[in-house]
Amino acid sequence: MERPVIALNTNTPQQSLTIHRPPSGFSLRGTIRVPGDKSISHRALMLGAIAEGETRIQGLLLGEDPRSTAACFRALGADITELNSELVQVQGIGLGNLQEPLDVLQAGNSGTTLRLMLGLLAAHPGRFFTVTGDASLRRRPMSRVVQPLQQMGAQIWGRHNASLAPLAIQGQVLQPIHYHSPIASAQVKSCILLAGLMATGETTVTEPVLSRDHSERMLQAFGAKLAIDHATHSVTVTGPARLTGQTVIVPGDISSAAFWLVAAAIVPNSELSIENVGVNPTRTGILESLERMGADIMRENERVVAGEPVADLRVRSSTLQAAEFGGELIPRMIDEIPILAVAAAFAQGTTVIRDAQELRVKESDRLAVMASQLQRLGARLAELPDGLEITGGVPLKGAEVDSHTDHRIAMSLAIAALNAQGTTTIQQAEAAAISYPDFVTTLQQVCH
Numbered sequence: 001m002e003r004p005v006i007a008l009n010t011n012t013p014q015q016s017l018t019i020h021r022p023p024s025g026f027s028l029r030g031t032i033r034v035p036g037d038k039s040i041s042h043r044a045l046m047l048g049a050i051a052e053g054e055t056r057i058q059g060l061l062l063g064e065d066p067r068s069t070a071a072c073f074r075a076l077g078a079d080i081t082e083l084n085s086e087l088v089q090v091q092g093i094g095l096g097n098l099q100e101p102l103d104v105l106q107a108g109n110s111g112t113t114l115r116l117m118l119g120l121l122a123a124h125p126g127r128f129f130t131v132t133g134d135a136s137l138r139r140r141p142m143s144r145v146v147q148p149l150q151q152m153g154a155q156i157w158g159r160h161n162a163s164l165a166p167l168a169i170q171g172q173v174l175q176p177i178h179y180h181s182p183i184a185s186a187q188v189k190s191c192i193l194l195a196g197l198m199a200t201g202e203t204t205v206t207e208p209v210l211s212r213d214h215s216e217r218m219l220q221a222f223g224a225k226l227a228i229d230h231a232t233h234s235v236t237v238t239g240p241a242r243l244t245g246q247t248v249i250v251p252g253d254i255s256s257a258a259f260w261l262v263a264a265a266i267v268p269n270s271e272l273s274i275e276n277v278g279v280n281p282t283r284t285g286i287l288e289s290l291e292r293m294g295a296d297i298m299r300e301n302e303r304v305v306a307g308e309p310v311a312d313l314r315v316r317s318s319t320l321q322a323a324e325f326g327g328e329l330i331p332r333m334i335d336e337i338p339i340l341a342v343a344a345a346f347a348q349g350t351t352v353i354r355d356a357q358e359l360r361v362k363e364s365d366r367l368a369v370m371a372s373q374l375q376r377l378g379a380r381l382a383e384l385p386d387g388l389e390i391t392g393g394v395p396l397k398g399a400e401v402d403s404h405t406d407h408r409i410a411m412s413l414a415i416a417a418l419n420a421q422g423t424t425t426i427q428q429a430e431a432a433a434i435s436y437p438d439f440v441t442t443l444q445q446v447c448h
């Protein structure tokens with residue numbers, strides 16, 4: 001059997017990825033690891049910076065997003081060693097001690113960096129901060145965190161009533177609030193909890209549906225007093241808190257593993273083992289969804305590592321069936337919907353994804369971009385206001401597509417291209433490095 005040709009054109013800053021699928025067929029095989037969880041990596045750097053004493057981070061994601069977080073917190077006074085996946089040491093400066101930086105804080109492409117950091121900055125009385133991001137981040141809504149922070153007494157300025165970066169923050173003494181968030185967003189929840197660490201009294205966030213709970217787990221491990229009410233999806237932090245540096249072991253990112261789960265499911269005769277993947281139940285919607293479609297996925301060696309559930313995942317190819325997705329499942333697989341759409345394009349029948357309007361305000365409008373780019377490959381699908389309707393089983397044909405600088409779109413299209421006839425070129429494929437710098441190398445390794 002011939003292997004697919006997978007070539008990254010690195011001659012220009014905007015890299016294109018070409019994938020040529022051999023007519024004779026091929027398979028995906030091997031045992032791989034995925035890079036560290038992005039959400040946990042950001043939180044480990046941030047909590048390490050504001051804790052007292054040293055934090056040791058093993059398995060940090062070396063993608064561009066955590067690099068943005070590290071650069072911001074260095075500018076705010078924390079001592080963070082050079083980033084590597086073995087061990088990063090953070091010398092914490094203690095809660096309330098972030099320094100006024102000499103320049104604008106640059107969050108790059110990372111919504112998590114900007115939104116979580118905002119909660120901390122707003123609570124530093126007498127200090128002034130400015131924050132911004134790249135073109136994508138400057139288009140994304142910040143009012144979802146600015147408004148609750150303003151209710152706590154924060155002073156924040158920016159375009160469109162302080163809803164778009166760049167933002168300027170004059171730190172204040174914040175008051176605790178009970179915030180009923182209209183959206184299930186871990187970034188909103190975490191921003192308010194971080195601000196609440198420094199407000200005297202009880203700050204509570206109630207969300208409509210539970211979002212990822214990495215902040216809650218890590219804050220407790222660092223010594224914050226948290227009360228969690230599972231029945232109402234509420235978390236309360238009591239301030240002022242005191243955090244102590246910890247050892248954080250970052251598991252592999254299930255959002256990165258998702259590309260391999262779908263790839264091995266749809267490419268015939270494939271079998272992949274993905275070791276050391278975080279399987280926190282607030283993140284495993286993609287496993288449940290693929291299983292509902294008939295994917296053959298086994299969880300092996302389940303264990304708990306530094307407060308987070310971890311497992312090895314074994315996936316074998318199978319015939320997928322269409323299914324309908326919506327409701328509480330969506331926040332538990334919010335970043336995996338682009339790759340789920342690829343799985344649906346190869347499933348029998350019509351898959352409907354609903355309640356996913358949040359995808360419109362991610363790194364790109366992921367509903368519009370996935371619809372237009374999969375259509376270029378010949379997929380039959382319709383864009384819904386809050387989701388996608390995809391009729392699978394129509395053979396895809398190689399074409400030129402574009403990531404729209406969105407890392408998860410770039411990788412989802414690469415997996416679709418593996419199963420499309422002929423040659424596909426993905427423009428702006430360098431975006432993958434935001435969360436998965438070695439994606440193309442691993443893709444080359446597993447194709448046989």
Ligand code: S3P
Pocket residue numbers: 038039040112184185186187188190211212334335358
């Ligand atoms: C994240 C939360 C999610 C997710 C993002 C990372 C986090 O965003 O899409 O990739 O680390 O808290 P929202 O909170 O906006 O849903």
